[in-house]
Amino acid sequence: MTQQADTPQDTEKDTGQAAAPASAAAPAPPPGRFDAVRRRLPKSTFARHALAALGGLVVVFLVLELTNPFRNSQFATMSYYAIAAVGLTTLTGLNGQISLGHGALMAVGAYTTGLLLGPDADGAALPLPIVMLVAMAVTAVVGVVVGAAAARLHGPYLAGATLALAVALPGLAIYFDEVLGGEQGLRIAAPRAPDWFSDAIYFLSANETPGVKYLAYVGWITLLVVLLLMANLKRGRVGRVWQAVRDDEVAAELAGIRLGRTRVVAFVVSAACAGLAGAVLAVVVRLAAPSGFTIVLSLSLLTAVVLGGLGTFTGALLGSALLVFLTPTVTNLGTSLGLDATAAAEVAPFVYGVVLVLVMLLAPAGAVGVLRKVWHRTRSDRSGSSTRRSA
Amino acid sequence: MISRTARLAAAAVAASLALAACGAGGRPAEDGGGTGATGEAATASDVGITETTVKVGAHFPLTGVAAPGYADIPTGTKAYFDYVNANGGVNGRQIEYVYKDDAYNPTQTSQVTNELVLQDQIFAMLGGLGTPTHSAVIDFLNSEGVPDLFVSSGSLLWDQPQENPQTFGWQPDYEVEGKILAQYLAQNFPQAKVGLFVQDDDFGRDGEKGARQYLDSQIVTVQRYTPGNTDIAPQIAALQAAGADLVVGFAVPSYTALSQLNALRLNYKPQWAYSNVGADLTLVGSLLARFSEGAITDAGLLEGVISTSYLPNVTQTDDKWVQLFGKVWDEHGGEGDLNNFRIYGMSQAYTFVSALQAAGPNPTREGIVKAVESGGKTFQGPWLAPFRFSADKHGGIAGVAVNKITGGTVQLLTDVLVTDNGTAPITPVGTPPSEPTANGIPDVKPVATG
Known part of the structure; x- marks a missing residue:
């Protein structure tokens, strides 16, 4: 069957990344009303992104207040996977560098957090945001070293070098x-919600803020900040330069872009995200241990990014949601179908593998790619302007 | 025009909402979501307890590198609980046992423990396995007030009643085991040059601490290995070069197997002694076969090795407990045969049933902790030495018996010896071995708890 890809009416200029599946679930509003909304939006890109982040914050608030503590804990887990995946999708999707070592970079962030926070809840000398920033900075420094080496490598060699990082770094611990x-x-004291924070939440929702929910807020607010910054980076000059390097090195170099420096900067930015993710992981898991940062973590981040759709932030979020929610869902389904716990636990990695294989075969562009196709088709069907030749 | 990011963000949120919604599928409607069950009915005395059920949870490595052997433990626990349930349960309540896979990864332990406590609303955690894994959840369990009973690890971390009042150890800790093993070796091999082969973490350190109390002057070298690094040839060569003719290993089963293979390659034949953790005949035998790619097919290499035991061994078929557990496994077990891991799981289940009985007809989380503290010392069961539980001591079984692997089974070389951490003396246990009750279910009277 044939599908119309981009309709002529599509007002989005950049066809590649365009047409986010934001309202894929809801019916598309008529173009006129859409335009009216658009006109009211601020002109500056940053302001628009900030507005979106604020909207995101409202949704996060609603979701976390309306779900039970266990869902809160799952969202907290999802937040650190997502932060790391956003960093990785920037590196791989925008700049074209592959990294199998992001799990190790998360370990750097987690251990830094662990050393600064310590095992006693009252003994922490620094407030959590400062600790997270330090963790990010330390990981960025590691990123400079790794990035400098990585900038000289390509394809499988780069994959090999970062793989070595993922294997070796936990050994240092x-x-x-x-x-x-x-x-x-290292055992890490989970920070408690400060009084002003729980008071604010109580003021808004009349709910108390237990530790689990507070950590989910920490994770998601961090994630929103990261998304905001990365979205700006992507839309700005830096993002364009990175994409130019990804698409054609020779052309980029001819255009005056310094390849090495661009690659190192991309790696450092991505590493900083991984460091932040590690910091969130450390406080959510309350432990930084080598067995938490095996090669499996690095690989699952990469599969999350690929499953969701390489290079898109939505994809990174979808992929990390899959990492968190798929295993318990499959396991519980297995148990309710009469499998014993061991068999059900063994089914989960199998299903994950099957999903990965199917996505690679049927939807190489990931979940976002599929959604985008569906979105385009519904739009073209609705507008009725496209030729409908599909069987 | 609406920015792409705005839409992306909205989509992300929509997706997470959708996922949150469908994530709830497949769960029995019985538990009331986020609401606690406290005080709903007279007999639903605490979270995880109804008039007819008690829900207990655990985390085990069911997949991944640590799964062989350890994944069998919860199957034993489950079989014993099924046996108890088939015989009417405890105070009329059926025990629901939920165990989940953490793949020996602390990150996943924290996720499944959240699920067990917050979603499944378990009454207590029973026998969560592993030192790094369980460390990740000990604070959470204690801050939520969940009884964290009988951790499956011999670390000293579980014995901190001031910091972690809900957490109890179960098996003899590595220091106690090290002391008793070392005393036997010092008495019976006074001329030996001793080499230590220890895992480079708390397991090895605690064991070494115990062993040094009796063997310090005989030790010629201490070789440490890092878990994960499978090349231990240098360590074994160093033991040989130091002339050690008695090697004491505090190693996990795979490193027991590796040390045997490396020594075989170097034609190095000292007397070996291993901690109980690393000396399971069946598991080490299968690991030897795997690592040697079939060149060695059984645990024959382990003949003559000295180790310790604190539970009956599956090969002691004339033991009353092994016979009981064999019957339980035949009636309620799944695939496979009874093995030492399943006996371990059943013994933990037996301890839990004792604790639940001691907590009275309407147990509470606080009540069961108090009951274990005040009555735990007197629990009778398959364990060879009594527990050390009290209000200021949450350490597990007090001692071990030294044994020798002979003809594919274990032969006890000493009486059961008990001691405590630090410089506490080693003494014979003094009490005769306990026998199972007629129906194989503990019969513990409720403990009066103030």
């Missing part, structure tokens, strides 16, 4: 076990 706690890891 075992080698320096006096400081880093060895195999058992």
